[in-house]
Amino acid sequence: MHRDKDHDHGNRVVTETGNSPDTTVPIVVYTLYLAGVVTGGLTALIGVVIAYVYRGKGPYWLDEHYRYQIRTFWLALLYFAVSGLLTLVMIGFVTWLLAVVWLVVRCVKGLKGLQEKRVPDNVETWLF
Known part of the structure; x- marks a missing residue:
């Protein structure tokens, strides 16, 4: 299978010829990340293993997208751990x-990028 790729990191434009990959x-x-909110x-954890x-x-x-998902997992782990510690001073519920x-928001942005077959916005950011 022959594939041509054009990458423009500034505009997140990717052009592919050939079969479109399964998303x-x-x-x-x-x-799985979204379900993690209710499964603790x-x-x-299963999702990040799959992404790796x-x-x-x-x-x-x-x-x-896989890189974005891996970063999202580790950042979420950090944010939820800090929130857990902050529950000791009663602000943790708000930060959680x-x-x-x-x-x-990150998952919705990622899903939107997948639907459009493009790189997620702001892969490196700690925010959105």
Whole structure:
């Protein structure tokens, strides 16, 4: 199979010729992350393992989704751990809610990027 790729990191434009890759696995990872909110992070742990396994096996724009997912997992772990510590001073409940909103926004942005077959916005950011 022959594939041509054009990468413009500034505009996040990716042009592919040939068969379009299956986006089912990264969709499942984003869904597992969202389910992690109610499973105490168990499904998110499964999701990050999947992201690590599939990273580097697809076109550039899809690999960037796996990188985004891996970063999202580790940042979420940090944010939820800090929120857990902050519950000792009663502000942790607010920061936990903010971390949930942050996670949902990142997952929705990632899913939107997958739907458009492009790199997620702001892969390197600690925010959205």
